[in-house]
Amino acid sequence: xxxxxxxxxxxxxxxxxxxxxxxxxxxxxxxxxxxxxxxxxxxxxxxxxxxxxxxxxxxxxxxxxxxxxxxxxxxxxxxxxxxxxxxxxxxxxxxxxxxxxxxxxxxxxxxxxxxxxxxxxxxxxxxxxxxxxxxxxxxxxxxxxxxxxxxxxxxxxxxxxxxxxxxxxxxxxxxxxxxxxxxxxxxxxxxxxxxxxxxxxxxxxxxxxxxxxxxxxxxxxxxxxxxxxxxxxxxxxxxxxxxxxxxxxxxxxxxxxxxxxxxxxxxxxxxxxxxxxxxxxxxxxxxxxxxxxxxxxxxxxxxxxxxxxxxxxxxxxxxxxxxxxxxxxxxxxxxxxxxxx
Numbered sequence: 341x342x343x344x345x346x347x348x349x350x351x352x353x354x355x356x357x358x359x360x361x362x363x364x365x366x367x368x369x370x371x372x373x374x375x376x377x378x379x380x381x382x383x384x385x386x387x388x389x390x391x392x393x394x395x396x397x398x399x400x401x402x403x404x405x406x407x408x409x410x411x412x413x414x415x416x417x418x419x420x421x422x423x424x425x426x427x428x429x430x431x432x433x434x435x436x437x438x439x440x441x442x443x444x445x446x447x448x449x450x451x452x453x454x455x456x457x458x459x460x461x462x463x464x465x466x467x468x469x470x471x472x473x474x475x476x477x478x479x480x481x482x483x484x485x486x487x488x489x490x491x492x493x494x495x496x497x498x499x500x501x502x503x504x505x506x507x508x509x510x511x512x513x514x515x516x517x518x519x520x521x522x523x524x525x526x527x528x529x530x531x532x533x534x535x536x537x538x539x540x541x542x543x544x545x546x547x548x549x550x551x552x553x554x555x556x557x558x559x560x561x562x563x564x565x566x567x568x569x570x571x572x573x574x575x576x577x578x579x580x581x582x583x584x585x586x587x588x589x590x591x592x593x594x595x596x597x598x599x600x601x602x603x604x605x606x607x608x609x610x611x612x613x614x615x616x617x618x619x620x621x622x623x624x625x626x627x628x629x630x631x632x633x634x635x636x637x638x639x640x641x642x643x644x645x646x647x648x649x650x651x652x653x654x655x656x657x658x659x660x661x662x663x664x665x666x667x668x669x670x671x672x673x674x675x676x677x678x679x680x681x
């Protein structure tokens with residue numbers, strides 16, 4: 341029997357050979373750790389649907405960020421949970437809001453750590469949507485609604501832009517290294533870029549959630565951030581999971597408006613888009629390994645159905661192989677420990 345000259349198995353015979361020809365390397369410096377912060381002291385409130393994750397007071401957040409940095413993870417991203425919510429998301433842009441307080445504390449204690457601030461309003465709105473909500477005009481012209489007609493609500497895109505820009509401004513003033521709008525309003529990157537440029541923060545980068553899908557994988561996050569919509573859903577502003585070409589158009593718009601890094605979210609079911617975005621635009625590409633992806637693997641590992649370490653490292657390597665330069669993941673600390681040996 342004749343064998344082909346090239347026999348791939350020759351290069352798989354031991355770990356050193358496999359490492360020598362490995363095409364994709366996963367590094368600790370590719371990772372970003374998401375953290376949830378709220379007011380209080382000495383607070384570490386477990387998130388039931390995300391084992392190992394917590395809502396943290398600022399003092400505990402600083403400790404967690406220090407542990408993250410010591411493992412070599414270069415960045416964290418912050419999500420704030422305010423004491424009170426309203427219909428104008430006042431806590432999102434208050435100078436003494438929980439996120440600006442956290443940023444100032446982090447930059448004081450850990451000046452080299454890259455602090456990213458998620459820019460969205462859902463955690464701060466009484467209704468849980470990502471923007472200003474108004475009642476839709478009656479479908480029967482100027483005659484008003486017929487008795488008993490249910491109210492229809494819409495998110496007001498342009499009114500929301502002003503609040504997003506104010507939020508990003510507050511985070512930049514507190515010392516954030518990067519602002520990351522995740523709301524999916526049209527024109528939000530341009531609004532934030534203009535606001536930052538006009539106020540002396542032209543060097544503050546924007547990492548846009550450029551292709552963010554209306555995904556069922558976000559369930560545990562809504563518990564973590566206390567941001568479940570009180571009515572309706574987010575499908576009128578987040579993307580349909582079936583649309584790939586539309587995702588490329590969204591990315592193109594955000595780049596044109598001034599985004600410095602573009603993100604695909606979620607990651608696991610959208611690796612084709614990570615690849616397409618990287619190949620088409622050659623921009624720094626982030627992906628978000630979201631809460632539902634985390635919870636699924638955690639649950640399977642706790643039941644002994646999967647080897648958590650092996651599955652997580654394979655998953656994260658897959659994101660890198662797909663073209664992601666930056667991976668936001670709740671496993672950042674654990675993955676760093678595994679990668680550091």
